[in-house]
Amino acid sequence: MEVSQRVRAILSFVQVADAGSFAAAGRALGISSAAVSKNVAALERGLGVRLMNRTTRTLSLTEEGAVFLRQARVGLDALDAAVDVLAEHRAQVAGRVRISTSAALGRDQLMRALPGLMTRYPELSVEVDFDDRVVDLVRDGYDLAIRGGQIADSALISRPICKFKLVLVAAPSYLARAGVPRVPDDLAGHKLLVRRFLGGKVPPWSFRGADGSVSSLELDGAALVLSAPESLAQAAADGLGIAQVGLHHAWPYLQSGQLRVVMPERHVAGAYEMVMVYPHRALVASRVRATIDYLLEAFARDEALHVPLSALASYAAKPASGAPPRSRSRVRG
Template structure:
């Protein structure tokens, strides 16, 4: 007798012994009395002993049946306890959550909201990998990832965090020394700070013409080329040149006057989407669901991620 058949048979036996009839056991299980009788007969055959004496009116347990009923009830009680423990764990929302995200977003956006997550869900522990490589969420064992770009993997659920916009920025000291560019063509006379992705591609700069056309500049002859976006912001603060950076990276420095935006209205900010992804499963673990929903709410309240681009002119170089 297979395990699944054995479990059904044991349940039929316990129900019949408790209720005193096959008909009552059948009603509680949603099967026919004949199926209950067949289950118990199969159990007896597998055990090699008679558990019940049947007549047309009554059921009575044999000595072996009485002993087996006691053990079977203990086993079923253990299963109920196991299920209750899972439900209780779900209610407590506890467990370990592994997150993968980029170094810059992890340090500047994710880390500051983790104290709030831990305060709300003290039973959740968090492990974060700061890695700019593209990871295989499932193969690498992550519960969720926070990444930029449009994801086409149908095995993942993708929840939007925000649209990340870029801007061209430079320090006031650099602009005082080298001048403020008035057109994209003026950039040929400036020191540029470029970003090279880990795959080797240099991030292009886009510009919109008065007719809506889009042109791109490949900053191949940059004075400084860096791989980390937060390092580009730091390089601009140090007066090394003009950098294309995420507005969320530069906003605090723009507001403090340590950076100025250039070519506002001409530079194309792009349309870079930040998303939270997790495996597409029928039942998402409560620890993962709670973490995702908390992070989405926290990121919605992060003003730097949702800065109105039209206000960038307030921080433009004169």
């Protein structure tokens, strides 16, 4: 007899012993009295002993049946205890949560949120992998991931964290030496700091013309190419040139005065999304659900993730009056 059949048979036997009849046991279990009788008979065949003496009017336990009933109750009580322990475990929010995130988002956003999460849920343990590669959450055993961009996977639930924008920035010391660009053509005479993605692509910078058209600046002759976006912000703050970085990376440097925004009225900020994704399951473990809810709340309070573009005006670099425009162009319409 298979385990599932054996459990059904034991439940039927215990219910008959408690209710005193197959009909009453069937009503309690939501099955027919014939099904109850069949279950008990199968249990007896499997055990090789008679558990009940049956007449047309009465049921009585045999000696073996009384012994088995006592042990069956112990087993059923253990099952109930296991369910209670799991329910208590769910309520306590305990266990390990595995998170995958990029190095930049992990360092600047996730790490600031973890102390509060672990203080609220002291029985929770967190394992974080900082990796810019695309991971398979289910195959690699992650509970959730924090990434930039849309995740095209129907097996995952995607929760938006924020829309983040790109800005052009440079250090005041660099702009004092090289001048403040007024229009995209002026960038031809500047040192440009760019990001290379894992696939080797260096995306162009985009600009909006006076007529509303959008043009692209190819970056073949960049002075510095980095793969880590947070390093671009640091390189710009160190005075190495002009960089395009996520506003959330630049925000602390803008507030401290280490960076200024370049051409905010012409540069196209884009609309990129930061998301939290996790496997599509009907029942999400409480440790995972609590982590997701807490992190979403923490990210909603993170000022750097929600800076409006209108706030950039006060951080914009001002061209020196009378500065001559640059002449060489690399901008393509």
